[in-house]
Amino acid sequence: MEKKIQELVSKMTLEEKIGQMCQVDPGVFGSEEEVKEAVRNGQLGSLLNLIGAEKVNAIQKVAVEESRLGIPLMIGRDVIHGYRTIFPIPLGMAASWNEELVKEAAAIAAKEAASEGINWTFAPMIDVSRDPRWGRIAESGGEDPLINAMVARAMVQGFQGEDLSDPMTIAACAKHYIGYGAAEGGRDYNTTIIPDIYLYNVYLPSFRAAVDAGVATVMTAFNDINGIPASGHQRNVRGILKQDLGFDGFVVSDWASIQEMMAHGYAADEKHAAQLGLSAGVDMEMASRTYANHLQELLEEGKITMEWIDDAVKRILRVKFRLGLFDHPYVDESLADSVLVHPQHLTVARKLAEESMVLLKNNNDLLPLKKGTKVALIGPMVDQPYEQLGTWIFDGNENDSKSVLEAFYEYNGESNTFFAEGLKYTRDKSTKGFAEVEKAIAKSDVVVAVVGEEAILSGEAKSLAELDFVGAQNQLLQLAASKGKPVVMVVMSGRPGGLYKTQHLAGAILYAWHPGTMAGPALVNLIFGESVPSGKLPVTFPKGEGQAPIYYAHKMSGRPADSSSWTHIDDIPVKAVQHSLGNTNHTLDYGFTPLYPFGYGLSYTTFEYSDISLSSDKIKMGDVLKVFATITNTGKVQGTEIVQLYTRDLVGSYTRPVKELKDFRRVTLKPGESKTVTFELKTDELGFYLPDGNYVVEPGEFHVWIAPNAAEGLQSEFWLE
Incomplete structure (x- = not known):
């Protein structure tokens, strides 16, 4: 393979080499004919967001049969936690602590995506995150390096299989390199300050695991890290990733992140940004066009080297050879109909959803319920086949989803299930629907309240300052608790939150994350005891946003707190003298312990x-x-x-x-x-x-x-x- 790569590179013009280093979205780049002409001229190495085997084959035919060297294209897509069959969000997958099941889910996602012409996914996201205000914690494996490494290994092996040239596998992309999950204040894209001892011990292990698992590509992050944008960080990319870890695939920028070094104040203009990106070791530029427009001029000026360009091109070609694209560039256009949303895929989605859900509270063994129990099924997430899918589901179809309401009707019977959503959506502040909720509760023996957040409220650029339930959900829960019936709270969410002010209102709490296509059957199986909860938290739950960031693997202070060394703010005597309360590492309102610790999760047994x-x-x-x-x-x-x-x-x-x-x-x-x-x-x-x-x-x-x-x-x- 290396000989073939070298021979091909030796035949390439500079323009063709630079073309391999460019990826565009056809819908943004230009008309269909403009895209074909660029491919025909060897000016593009990859496309993203082109969907459908027929469309992919058409543009691949141009690349293979009409361009001078016949180099096939890589077709990229965000396949984050499923393609058409949607699995729990990655944070939920991590809560299963089941590497083999996560691997199986990724393999299914790869098969479905490949059937429609995709050969490259921008996943897994393995950013260690310790701040639930950050919306993209939904896509991560949580706060711990070992659990993120487990997710990295499972998803890379699942997407890529044992042989990347298998037409039912796709290339994985470990992202976001590096430190993206440490954004200050939990605000997406924000600055990160990460001392090297934390970089190596907390943020790098998951990427090391991905490289060891043979990940084909790595994506640089949007953030700056210690003052240098990730896409321009030569030591981190060319040094640590490529040299120290021995990564031999290629590095792609995140969407326009090379161009965005100008907004960071690190690059003076697009030309300077291109210089910094290639110097750092970013081999392919996504979306923006600084490489296409400026690399030739930079080479002529001696500001970059041909060695860097050749290295980038070889890395890109290496992945294309490993994918088998030179031998089998086209997709079987009949595959999708037999692959998408296969019954076996739904079975795995249900099982992973069940294992991802975490039982946080179960007073007096309220759960499981008996079949035939009169249940008031309330809340804005009960019948939300779209919202239950969660963030980053470009190709998921809500018509495939089985909602909680549908599953309750099927299992428990419509005569035993009294549905009243109360709120139309999670941010709804109107209490007009509460009268129907009261009627439903009056007919029932148990209340199951399904609350949380809509899919749009977590994920990229969906950071929050407060972690409380939005809309009038707290009032809805208070209403349910006031009627004297046992309350089961089910939370569908992309992050830890919502419980500090409401957990006392429920006898049982089942944290479901956003569970995906099979959310309803999975929840019904758990609620009625057909399955037994086993999930454990991959992230610490804070008592409130004032505790964030919070994580179990913290350092010991010189004055550590314990249960005898702090007094709650409400219990402090009036005119207490300065040192009468002691001096330890805690807050007066929250103390020093979390709401629920990392690794926590109950079962129906003990x-x-x-x-x-x-x-x-x-x-x-x-x-x-x-x-x-x-x-x-x-x-x-x-x-x-x-x-x-x-x-x-x-x-x-x-x-x-x-x-x-x-x-x-x-x-x-x-x-x-x-x-x-x-x-x-x-x-x-x-x-x-x-x-x-x-x-x-x-x-x-x-x-x-x-x-x-x-x-x-x-x-x-x-x-x-």
């Missing part, structure tokens, strides 16, 4: 953790430490527990987090069954990256936990010598 033990309390470099604990199902139904392994390095040359997730196991147990769970912890997993990028493992004392979440668990200690 699990007991006991008998933690270690293979040794002292280990040497290169050893493997085994950590054991017994997990027992102490409830009445079979359930799956996600058992988590955390460590803490008590003293380091740089301060270390109070806990770090190192591994997890999915353990399914029958009632009364016990199992010893064994984790193997290698000493090289106990180290960290220094600010210079070097990895060190330092001897000393460590704590280790086997735990149901980041706030609880069994603890032991060991020494690394």
Whole structure:
């Protein structure tokens, strides 16, 4: 392949080389004939947002049969959490903690997209995010590097399969490189300030996992990082990604992010932006045209090198060869009818939706309900086949969706289900529909309130300053709680939020994220006990936006708080003297604990953790430490527990987090069954990256936990010598 690439590059003119480095949206670029002419002249290497096998084949025919060198096009599309069959948003996928199921979902998305001519997706998004105000947390794997790495690996392997030349696979794109999820104030596109020790230890591991999994492409981010825009950051792209991590695919900019370096105040004009982008190592420019318009002139002026251009072109051609486009450039136009929304795809979508939902509260075992229970089904998200799909669903079809209302009618019967939405949509402030809600509740034994946010309220450029439910949803929940009937709250949302002011109103809370096409059947199965909840939070839930950003792997302050060292603001005596309350790291109103910790999630059964033990309390470099604990199902139904392994390095040359997730196991147990769970912890997993990028493992004392979440668990200690 490398020989073929070299031979092809040697035949290319400079204009054809630059053409390979350009990607455009045909609808923005110009007329159909203008697009064909540019392809015919070798001036484009990729198109995005061209949908339909027939259309793709038509433009591919121009590239392959009418251009001088016959180089096929890459056809890109945002296939984020499904193509036509929509799976839970990525944050929901992460809540399943099920790598194989996420991989299967990505493989289905690839198959459906490929059937319509797409051979490249701009996913997975693996930006570590610790601020729920940021709308794109919906697309991430949450706050933890290990969980994001799991999502990265699963989705890359799912999209790309074992052989990228398989016509039912597509090239993945790890994004956004790098630090995009650390936007100041949770405001999208905002500045990020990330010390190198955090860059290497928090934000880079998911990209390292994607590269190790063979990801074909990487996308640079919109943000600047420590004063340099990500698309112009030579050290991060050309240095760390390509040289240090050994990434041999190609790097594409995000939409016009090279041109946007002008708005950042980093590039003086488009020509300067093109120079900075290529110098940094961005191989292909998406949407904007600074490369097309200025690379030749920059080369003539000696401001860029032919070596950089050739390297970029070779990387692009390498991915095209790996995709098998030179041998099989065309799509079977009969595939889509038999592939899209296949029953098996819907089965996987339902299963992943079930495993992604997190049971946060279940007082007095309110859930599961019995079939035939008289249910008042209320709330603005009950019958929203479009909104339940979530953000970034360009090709999802609401007509494929099964809503909560439809699923309730099918399972529980219309005679047992009394529907009154109360609010037309989540932002609706009118309470005119509340009278119908009261009538529905009067006929029922239990209230199921499905609330949250519409799809448009999360995702790109959908940041929020407040995390409370929008519209009159709080009033709706208060009304439901006032009638003396048990209330089950189901939340469909793209972010953690809405619960601090309302959780006391419900006896049970099921956090469903935006669950996708099969939201209704998945929720009905969980609510009525056909399935048992197993999801765990991939992100910490704050008590309010004033706690953001909040995450479990924080550093220990010099004056840490505990349950005895703070007083709530309402309990402070009048005229209390300055130091009478103590001096610890907390806030007077929220304290120091979150609403729900990372890794938290209940089941319809209970699990007991006991008998933690270690293979040794002292280990040497290169050893493997085994950590054991017994997990027992102490409830009445079979359930799956996600058992988590955390460590803490008590003293380091740089301060270390109070806990770090190192591994997890999915353990399914029958009632009364016990199992010893064994984790193997290698000493090289106990180290960290220094600010210079070097990895060190330092001897000393460590704590280790086997735990149901980041706030609880069994603890032991060991020494690394």
